[in-house]
Every structure is written in C-alpha cells, then in structure tokens.
Amino acid sequence: MPSDYESDPAVSNLRNYLRIRSVQPNVNYDECLTYLRGQAAELGLPVQVFEPRPRKPILVMTWEGLEPALPSVLLNSHMDVVPVFEKSWTFPPFEAHLENGVIYGRGAQDMKSVAIQYIEAVRRLKAEGIRLKRTLHLSFVPDEEIGGGPGMSQFVKTEDFKKLNIGFALDEGIASATDEYLIFNAERNIWHMTVVCPGK
Amino acid sequence: KLDSTNPFWEAFKAAADELKLKLDCRIFPGGTDSRYVRQVGIPALGFSPMNDTPVLLHDHDEFLSADIFLKGIDIYVKLLTAVANV
Ligand SMILES: [Zn+2]
Numbered sequence A: 001m002p003s004d005y006e007s008d009p010a011v012s013n014l015r016n017y018l019r020i021r022s023v024q025p026n027v028n029y030d031e032c033l034t035y036l037r038g039q040a041a042e043l044g045l046p047v048q049v050f051e052p053r054p055r056k057p058i059l060v061m062t063w064e065g066l067e068p069a070l071p072s073v074l075l076n077s078h079m080d081v082v083p084v085f086e087k088s089w090t091f092p093p094f095e096a097h098l099e100n101g102v103i104y105g106r107g108a109q110d111m112k113s114v115a116i117q118y119i120e121a122v123r124r125l126k127a128e129g130i131r132l133k134r135t136l137h138l139s140f141v142p143d144e145e146i147g148g149g150p151g152m153s154q155f156v157k158t159e160d161f162k163k164l165n166i167g168f169a170l171d172e173g174i175a176s177a178t179d180e181y182l183i184f185n186a187e188r189n190i191w192h193m194t195v196v197c198p199g200k
Numbered sequence B: 001k002l003d004s005t006n007p008f009w010e011a012f013k014a015a016a017d018e019l020k021l022k023l024d025c026r027i028f029p030g031g032t033d034s035r036y037v038r039q040v041g042i043p044a045l046g047f048s049p050m051n052d053t054p055v056l057l058h059d060h061d062e063f064l065s066a067d068i069f070l071k072g073i074d075i076y077v078k079l080l081t082a083v084a085n086v
Helices: A009-018 A030-043 A112-127 A159-163 B007-018 B034-039 B066-084
Strands: A047-050 A058-063 A072-078 A097-099 A102-104 A136-141 A166-171 A181-185 B023-027 B044-047 B063-065
Touching (some): A009 A030, A009 A102, A009 A112, A030 A058, A030 A112, A102 B066, A112 A136, B007 B066, B063 B066
Parallel strands (some): A072 A136, A072 A166, A181 B023
Antiparallel strands (some): A047 A058, A058 A136, A097 A102
C-alpha cells in the first residue's frame, strides 16, 4: 500500500476527474471529453466519439485484443454526477479534497472512481506488456443520472454500437458497508444462469 | 448465444474467488445504464469494487478511501484479464 497518496498517479488521476463539474442538470461534456482524450492518448488507445443526440457525446476507447473477431467486453461508466447541496458538504464537492487517505467529492463513489479504475487497470496491463484475447471497449456515457435517455438508451440502438460486437458488459454496482462486495445481475429472461455465492 | 452458464460470469467468478473476494449477488434494482445493454441481449454485471465503504452515492460528503480505490485497480487487473481471455 502506498503511504503517500498525494503523489500516487492513479489517485491524482481520479482527483483530476472529480474536479470536472459534470454535474446535472444540463451538463457540458466538453471538459470530460478533453480529459478522456488525454487519458486515451497516454494509454495509446484509439478513441471514437458518437453523438446519437446532439451535445450528448459517448466516448469509446478501444484496446484491441489478440483475437479481435471475438465478441468484445464493454467497460461502461457514466460521466455525469448528481447535483450537490454545497452547504451540507464538509469540503467543496468538486475540489477532490484528500485527507487522512480519504478522497471527498461528488462522483467519488458514483462513479468516476470506477471509470479511473478501468483506465488504470488497462494502463497497468499495457505497461506489463500483456495482451488480452478479446477487445476491451471503455465507454464513457452522458446523462445516466437523468435516466440515460439521451445517452446509453440511444446508443444501444445504433449501428456504431452493434459494430463494437459486445459479448459482455460491466457497469457500476454500489458500495457495501461490510467486507463483502455487491454484485448485481439481471434475472429476467435475457440471462438465464445459476449463481452460487459462497458465504451466504 | 447464452446458455445456462455464462462463460464470462464463470471467468469473473473464478477470478473473484482467486482474489478471495466475498461476493454478495443481488438482483439489479434496474436504475442504471446496464438495463439498456441487457435489453439488446448483452449480459451485464453491475460491480463497483467498494467494500467497507458507507453507501454515500447522491449524498453529501460522498467519499472513497484511497486504499479501497487502489485495491479496486488490482481487482480489475485480475477481473479484466479473466473476462477478456474467455
Ligand atoms: Zn451511477
């Protein structure tokens, strides 16, 4: 465990993303896009930006796998965050204040942390010279917090989305106050499966 | 085409077991973008590697400890490797 979080590049990266005020309503996603393009450039990954609705961009970074014809894996996160009632905050919600090893900020849990974790995991794998079999697509979508109407709900209907040839997707869960990790799976007829969770 | 067993889930679960993660599986409340992905027939899991963390999404003083955040990166390194190598 690093003891100096201030100088940890992954922590800094998260804090920089938290400082972007992609707060509902009427989010301007330009700053997120600039930031994410910078991340992709550092990772050496190509970027596509789709706009099924004007001003509602979806940015996709792609790390091609060794067998790119296989269905890919989608790592999805939303760029927007819910509003704040600033007076109730101990620290300003878009300052990404770090104190005693804790990062405070709107989006720290929901879900800018996950977006940066995807990026940092890919960064580490690439740095180790690892290649994966399947292509990974990292998607960053708008307006999840207002129902995803102009964002993901539109994107999944497009040819551009179909072309990503996605076989499996990860998206946000939720924090757990215990030592267990929460995981959510659909139960309806889309996905029949048997889930055996130990410890229950 | 998905059968009674999903190879991606199997890989995810195996990697989680290897990391000794205790998973608590639940039915998705249906509030996120995963529902649109599932609607077009793609299996999706909702997972944020945040245990030992009070649930503060949408609340004031939302926070995440740097330790949990960094551990989450280690977790994704394993999980992504597993699901992308299915
Ligand atoms: Zn969210």
